[in-house]
Amino acid sequence: MDRPRGILFFVIIAGLAMLLAYGVSGRRASEPVGDAGSARSVAAPRAVLGAGGCATAGCHAAPIEGHLPWESAYTVWATHDRHTRAYEVLREPLAQQIITLLSARDPSHSLSPAHENKSCLGCHTTVQGARASEGVSCESCHGPAGDWLVAHTLPGWQTRGNSLGMVDLADPYICATQCGQCHIGAPPAADGALYEVSHDMIAAGHPRLVFNLRSFKQGEPPHWRDRFAAGDGGLDVLDEVVLGRLGALDAYLAKIEFQAARAMKTGAGDQAGVWPEFTAFDCYGCHRQAIAQIDHAQIDHIPVDRSATATRPLGRLRLEPMRWALTEELLPEDAARTLAAFRTDVEATWWQPPRPEAIEACRQAVKTAQYLASDRLKTIPDNQLARLALESLNVANWDEVVIGAKALNALTDRLATHEDVTEIRQRLAAVRTMLEFPEGEVGGRKVRFDSPHDYDPAAVRLELEAIVRAIESRDR
Numbered sequence: 349m350d351r352p353r354g355i356l357f358f359v360i361i362a363g364l365a366m367l368l369a370y371g372v373s374g375r376r377a378s379e380p381v382g383d384a385g386s387a388r389s390v391a392a393p394r395a396v397l398g399a400g401g402c403a404t405a406g407c408h409a410a411p412i413e414g415h416l417p418w419e420s421a422y423t424v425w426a427t428h429d430r431h432t433r434a435y436e437v438l439r440e441p442l443a444q445q446i447i448t449l450l451s452a453r454d455p456s457h458s459l460s461p462a463h464e465n466k467s468c469l470g471c472h473t474t475v476q477g478a479r480a481s482e483g484v485s486c487e488s489c490h491g492p493a494g495d496w497l498v499a500h501t502l503p504g505w506q507t508r509g510n511s512l513g514m515v516d517l518a519d520p521y522i523c524a525t526q527c528g529q530c531h532i533g534a535p536p537a538a539d540g541a542l543y544e545v546s547h548d549m550i551a552a553g554h555p556r557l558v559f560n561l562r563s564f565k566q567g568e569p570p571h572w573r574d575r576f577a578a579g580d581g582g583l584d585v586l587d588e589v590v591l592g593r594l595g596a597l598d599a600y601l602a603k604i605e606f607q608a609a610r611a612m613k614t615g616a617g618d619q620a621g622v623w624p625e626f627t628a629f630d631c632y633g634c635h636r637q638a639i640a641q642i643d644h645a646q647i648d649h650i651p652v653d654r655s656a657t658a659t660r661p662l663g664r665l666r667l668e669p670m671r672w673a674l675t676e677e678l679l680p681e682d683a684a685r686t687l688a689a690f691r692t693d694v695e696a697t698w699w700q701p702p703r704p705e706a707i708e709a710c711r712q713a714v715k716t717a718q719y720l721a722s723d724r725l726k727t728i729p730d731n732q733l734a735r736l737a738l739e740s741l742n743v744a745n746w747d748e749v750v751i752g753a754k755a756l757n758a759l760t761d762r763l764a765t766h767e768d769v770t771e772i773r774q775r776l777a778a779v780r781t782m783l784e785f786p787e788g789e790v791g792g793r794k795v796r797f798d799s800p801h802d803y804d805p806a807a808v809r810l811e812l813e814a815i816v817r818a819i820e821s822r823d824r
């Protein structure tokens with residue numbers, strides 16, 4: 349099997365041993381898994397109408413210049429948003445490569461091309477059929493409009509708490525779970541659409557899914573008003589960070605709940621027993637390149653460094669740190685305890701699928717405690733928050749640093765309303781460069797690979813420390 353060129357991962361013997369021991373190579377993760385576990389909802393799918401329904405000039409298709417965001421939402425999306433390309437990319441060489449490599453894993457199964465493949469269309473399109481080329485359009489985020497298109501134009505319409513299925517994206521927790529369907533993964537939808545990027549797909553070249561609500565919203569050409577930066581109704585950037593993190597954790601838990609239930613199900617053909625799905629775990633637990641470079645002597649003087657977890661013996665896996673970093677720290681004690689117990693338990697017996705009830709208990713704990721978490725954080729003086737974020741990070745772990753840097757970025761955004769933050773921004777940009785992935789080439793086209801090059805935790809630590817000190821000294 350050809351490997352994607354330029355990928356820098358060094359897979360350790362332990363990873364290969366696991367592969368042999370647990371027979372992971374035989375699965376066909378790109379195959380439809382429709383009935384192998386419970387779908388997200390048993391309700392009949394709501395009608396999806398396509399972006400055209402939103403596009404009249406009096407509604408959302410006004411020119412961008414001189415109009416409010418809501419008036420030009422369609423125009424912004426149609427002219428600037430990457431989501432419009434989501435279907436087209438399925439015809440590009442990288443997509444073909446993914447299908448070719450997945451097929452090579454199991455030649456007895458020939459897979460349909462990406463732009464017709466059930467395993468790809470769920471996340472890369474909103475409407476199936478002739479209008480699939482719209483890519484990811486309004487209703488993937490705002491919810492199928494069949495039941496509310498007319499109602500939402502009438503006086504007295506309430507976005508919040510309505511039962512017609514418009515998604516309340518102004519709530520960061522809900523927004524994170526909605527984006528998370530595709531940017532984290534999710535169980536199959538009621539209409540059978542699939543939302544899973546497996547390790548096999550990543551190994552075949554699919555980008556690793558990383559997601560963080562605030563920075564991904566900032567990565568979008570906005571067709572909305574940033575109500576968090578604007579402080580609408582007492583909202584704060586912190587609400588977006590905290591509730592966004594917790595919503596993303598919920599989305600991740602929903603995904604592994606489905607994967608675990610599927611793995612335990614008997615009679616589910618060759619999908620049965622597929623655990624661990626490697627994407628639930630820390631990539632660098634097996635792909636050791638980044639971790640092997642760490643000189644622990646250099647960072648051992650750092651207080652509250654949990655680097656012990658990075659030097660964990662081989663064969664112990666951590667649950668995906670990008671999803672867990674800065675979550676337990678945010679939650680009230682009892683919820684944090686529920687999560688920590690679950691995490692410790694799963695990591696100690698990672699080769700067994702976790703019990704769905706245990707996952708469900710975590711989801712409930714997170715959901716119930718979300719507002720307590722953001723309220724609690726607001727009682728902490730601003731100049732202590734940055735330190736708190738840094739101290740709860742394991743700097744040896746690339747994923748955690750990504751999340752930490754984004755949290756510091758959000759704190760800097762807050763500070764920027766009343767301070768000059770030029771120097772802090774420069775340092776944040778330096779950290780970003782240190783965390784970057786290398787670019788490679790597939791079929792003459794640039795592709796981002798999934799391992800940071802030359803990741804140097806000690807240097808990153810120094811830079812983060814300087815940022816925290818700068819925030820501490822400014823914000824009093």
Ligand code: HEC
Binds near residue numbers: 444470472531555
């Ligand atoms: C869980 C949702 C999901 C599924 C399922 C999925 N993708 Fe993706 N795909 C994404 C997301 C999200 C991105 C963008 C990742 C990023 O940049 O953060 C992406 C990016 C890509 C890209 C890179 C696009 C670019 O601009 O470089 C290709 C190619 C691709 N996917 C192909 C596929 C193929 C082929 C399949 C089916 C085998 C598939 N995807 C299944 C969510 C998904």
Ligand code: HEC
Binds near residue numbers: 417418426484488
């Ligand atoms: C990738 C997800 C996504 C897609 C696709 C998308 N939106 Fe949005 N939309 C959002 C988010 C996020 C918000 C902001 C919610 C908030 O903070 O209030 C938003 C807000 C809006 C708002 C309210 C603006 C405001 O200032 O309050 C309108 C109207 C809107 N979108 C219409 C559309 C239309 C029409 C389309 C399709 C042409 C579309 N959206 C596509 C995610 C999306």
Ligand code: HEC
Binds near residue numbers: 430431488489568
């Ligand atoms: C239906 C699936 C789906 C949903 C829901 C969705 N996205 Fe995406 N998103 C994608 C896919 C697929 C891509 C890759 C498109 C491409 O590469 O051309 C993408 C790309 C992006 C990118 C560009 C990433 C990059 O590497 O350049 C951003 C930013 C983004 N999405 C943010 C969001 C946010 C914020 C939300 C929620 C408000 C959201 N998305 C909801 C599927 C989705």
Ligand code: HEC
Binds near residue numbers: 359552635
């Ligand atoms: C339990 C161990 C384990 C975990 C966790 C794991 N991988 Fe892998 N990975 C492997 C093994 C073993 C291979 C080689 C066999 C294969 O291609 O599946 C591999 C192959 C790959 C490849 C193809 C590289 C090549 O040279 O063949 C990529 C890319 C990759 N993994 C990315 C990731 C990412 C991203 C994550 C985290 C989301 C991750 N892996 C998590 C064990 C793991």
